[in-house]
Amino acid sequence: MPILEVKNLSVAFTQYTTGFKQKSHQVISDLNVTLEAGKILAVVGASGSGKSLLAHAILGVLPTNAKVSGSMTYVGEELTHARKIALRGKEIALVPQSVNYLDPLMKVGKQVRTSVRTGDPKEAQKNVFERYHLKPEVEGMYPFELSGGMARRTLLSTAIVSGAKVIIADEPTPGLDPTVMKEALGNFRELADSGCAVMLITHDIDSALSIADEIAVFYAGTTVEIAPVTDFTGKGEALRHPYSKALWRALPQNDFIPIKGSQPHSSALPPGCLFEPRCPWATSDCRKGRPEMRELRDGTVRCIHAT
Ligand SMILES: Nc1ncnc2c1ncn2[C@@H]1O[C@H](COP(=O)(O)OP(=O)(O)OP(=O)(O)O)[C@@H](O)[C@H]1O
Numbered sequence: 214m215p216i217l218e219v220k221n222l223s224v225a226f227t228q229y230t231t232g233f234k235q236k237s238h239q240v241i242s243d244l245n246v247t248l249e250a251g252k253i254l255a256v257v258g259a260s261g262s263g264k265s266l267l268a269h270a271i272l273g274v275l276p277t278n279a280k281v282s283g284s285m286t287y288v289g290e291e292l293t294h295a296r297k298i299a300l301r302g303k304e305i306a307l308v309p310q311s312v313n314y315l316d317p318l319m320k321v322g323k324q325v326r327t328s329v330r331t332g333d334p335k336e337a338q339k340n341v342f343e344r345y346h347l348k349p350e351v352e353g354m355y356p357f358e359l360s361g362g363m364a365r366r367t368l369l370s371t372a373i374v375s376g377a378k379v380i381i382a383d384e385p386t387p388g389l390d391p392t393v394m395k396e397a398l399g400n401f402r403e404l405a406d407s408g409c410a411v412m413l414i415t416h417d418i419d420s421a422l423s424i425a426d427e428i429a430v431f432y433a434g435t436t437v438e439i440a441p442v443t444d445f446t447g448k449g450e451a452l453r454h455p456y457s458k459a460l461w462r463a464l465p466q467n468d469f470i471p472i473k474g475s476q477p478h479s480s481a482l483p484p485g486c487l488f489e490p491r492c493p494w495a496t497s498d499c500r501k502g503r504p505e506m507r508e509l510r511d512g513t514v515r516c517i518h519a520t
Pocket residue numbers: 226238240258259260261262263264265266267276310479
């Protein structure tokens with residue numbers, strides 16, 4: 214049984230335009246992901262494709278003007294908002310994208326210690342600081358006294374000491390020097406190997422490939438493909454969706470061919486397949502409706518033409 218399952222998640226924001234006119238922007242549509250114990254799912258996709266919003270939806274920290282539909286389960290039971298609040302920071306931990314999530318008024322050692330649930334908090338905090346090369350004096354500092362890299366390592370420490378079963382890491386590595394970054398990625402792998410389910414959101418496909426088991430490719434607020442990591446190889450022949458193939462081939466070590474056009478904005482989503490306006494395979498059928506996510510060769514894809 215998956216630890217965490219997100220089914221047909223949709224998120225829309227209501228915004229006021231001129232006067233009292235309201236406009237609804239669909240920023241996530243029909244999104245599906247599954248997290249399993251012992252596995253790392255990496256989530257990749259362009260900026261604005263909905264990666265952080267998915268993380269926030271799982272943690273129950275979306276802004277109040279967000280309208281959410283779809284279902285989520287945690288170990289087979291519905292993950293209601295009340296349950297999200299109860300599990301947050303305990304069973305489900307977030308390594309947030311922004312270091313602004315640290316409490317500005319609390320010394321960082323204390324912030325890490327309050328996340329410890331079993332064993333001696335002081336000991337756990339000391340050990341994790343050592344692991345991330347945070348000197349003993351750092352525990353007495355306030356967030357504003359930390360460098361960006363130190364703040365990131367503090368956020369990682371908080372999630373690691375929590376003993377959570379599900380770790381959602383939203384771009385946890387920018388600003389870290391390569392050695393610490395490698396260590397942080399290695400820690401996620403260790404957490405997974407010890408039975409956690411990890412979702413790693415990243416722009417960095419290379420890091421994702423180095424530690425993940427599966428990769429979910431996001432585009433304009435939905436999953437277009439979920440594939441085993443081993444499919445990201447060669448010219449991308451094993452990949453299913455034209456966007457995943459293009460994303461893979463756009464990497465510098467591959468063909469370095471940029472993808473023409475840009476991701477549609479949530480205020481102007483195409484009526485059919487969200488990738489249709491940029492797709493080399495598009496036909497008139499692609500404009501008729503959103504393709505469903507379907508199983509194909511050990512993965513899933515949202516494209517009527519994928520084979
Ligand atoms: N509070 C909000 N109100 C309205 N729109 C929002 C709000 N928060 C996010 N969005 C929109 O939702 C979309 C998805 O945002 P999200 O932060 O999830 O992207 P992302 O994939 O995490 O991008 P990045 O890689 O830059 O972190 C964006 O178009 C963003 O502008």
